[in-house]
Amino acid sequence: MQIPPQAQREIDRVETLKGTVEINGSEVVVNMPFQEGTGIPETFKRRIEEALSRAEIKSESITFEPKSSTDTDIKKFYLPYDLYANCPTCGDRIKWNNYLCYPTYGEPENIHFYCDECEDDFTKTIVIGLKVEEVTA
Numbered sequence: 001m002q003i004p005p006q007a008q009r010e011i012d013r014v015e016t017l018k019g020t021v022e023i024n025g026s027e028v029v030v031n032m033p034f035q036e037g038t039g040i041p042e043t044f045k046r047r048i049e050e051a052l053s054r055a056e057i058k059s060e061s062i063t064f065e066p067k068s069s070t071d072t073d074i075k076k077f078y079l080p081y082d083l084y085a086n087c088p089t090c091g092d093r094i095k096w097n098n099y100l101c102y103p104t105y106g107e108p109e110n111i112h113f114y115c116d117e118c119e120d121d122f123t124k125t126i127v128i129g130l131k132v133e134e135v136t137a
């Protein structure tokens, strides 16, 4: 589940509140008060995220509502990164700059590395998130 940026900011802001979070006038009450200054317990954060994922999140002029399907429907999905991992056999630093095939946002994707040095291959798992934010002048 991808949390819209505005909602994420609200989650970050909740550190100064106690057990309740206000989102654009519609109150989401979470019954887990905590001590101020001790940070947000992970369970508390999860409950807020669950509540927010069900709530309608409004930005300045765009409404973000989670969709049931998070398929990208993209055959060749290129990342805006080169990924690097160390070979578990010889320790060489290996670059991955391939593309993903029909990935899904928020779901684990396996990526495969091949080491030219020792001819070992190994798999790592990544998750793709997507940041969508309204840009105002």
Ligand SMILES: [Zn+2]
Residues within 6 Å of the ligand: 087, 088, 089, 090, 091, 092, 115, 116, 117, 118, 119, 120
């Ligand atoms: Zn190697």
